[in-house]
Amino acid sequence: MVVWSFLLTAVTLLGPMVCGDKIKVSQHCATSNSSIDNVYPYAEKELNSSRTLRLSKFNGKYHELNALQEEFANDLAILAFPCNQFGQQEPGGTDAEILNGIRYVRPGDNFQPNMTLFRKIDVNGAKEHPLYSYLKKSCPTTRDFFAPASRLDYSPMRNNDIRWNFEKFLINRKGKPVKRYDASSRVSDMRDDIESLISASL
Ligand SMILES: *[C@@H]1O[C@H](CO)[C@@H](O)[C@H](O)[C@H]1NC(C)=O
Numbered sequence: 001m002v003v004w005s006f007l008l009t010a011v012t013l014l015g016p017m018v019c020g021d022k023i024k025v026s027q028h029c030a031t032s033n034s035s036i037d038n039v040y041p042y043a044e045k046e047l048n049s050s051r052t053l054r055l056s057k058f059n060g061k062y063h064e065l066n067a068l069q070e071e072f073a074n075d076l077a078i079l080a081f082p083c084n085q086f087g088q089q090e091p092g093g094t095d096a097e098i099l100n101g102i103r104y105v106r107p108g109d110n111f112q113p114n115m116t117l118f119r120k121i122d123v124n125g126a127k128e129h130p131l132y133s134y135l136k137k138s139c140p141t142t143r144d145f146f147a148p149a150s151r152l153d154y155s156p157m158r159n160n161d162i163r164w165n166f167e168k169f170l171i172n173r174k175g176k177p178v179k180r181y182d183a184s185s186r187v188s189d190m191r192d193d194i195e196s197l198i199s200a201s202l
């Protein structure tokens, strides 16, 4: 299962060289809390082409999940729950707004999700969905820290809260949670677990 909204994958951009007396080979970047806090909303024309490319197209998360759903079409159901509690990345109010956001904005490029999408829910806080209360009770959190409070849209905060968009739970055929994956996890981190669950249940 997927806590849906939008994942921040690393995108590396090359910038101009800065010259000075002291040069550092690299510098960590600050996390900002302005309304644009990642590169995905930006778009620009491709060199020597008429195409405009939106950077969200390069956010691999959705495409990975689509590919995973196709690969294990008979043995795995990916269920995605949109949620607007992390960085307000899923503001769409209506079903159509959420679907259009996926199709045209993130990841865009006419993306058709082939996982099952549910209505938008709360996964943390006073009005969290009972499904998520159960999942969080069953599996310990993957992080001992939280995103800055200004980016979290819920209260109260609890230890086993979902930490960010795209946290995932693997559920077996009997409906029992088996493993919880951090928001930063990739499909490759999960594939072995999925395969061993499938072969164990054959
Ligand atoms: C984030 O927002 C808070 C108040 O809203 C402000 O004090 C802080 O400087 C901001 N941090 C950054 C990195 O912009």
Ligand SMILES: *[C@@H]1O[C@H](CO)[C@@H](O)[C@H](O)[C@H]1NC(C)=O
Residues within 6 Å of the ligand: 048, 049
């Ligand atoms: C620019 O694009 C055109 C049309 O696709 C192509 O014919 C041409 O070779 C390209 N120019 C360069 C320098 O790649």
Ligand SMILES: *[C@@H]1O[C@H](CO)[C@@H](O)[C@H](O)[C@H]1NC(C)=O
Residues within 6 Å of the ligand: 066, 070, 073, 112, 113, 114
């Ligand atoms: C899954 O999505 C891809 C496009 O991303 C599409 O080509 C494929 O037919 C879909 N598969 C299913 C089973 O819906």
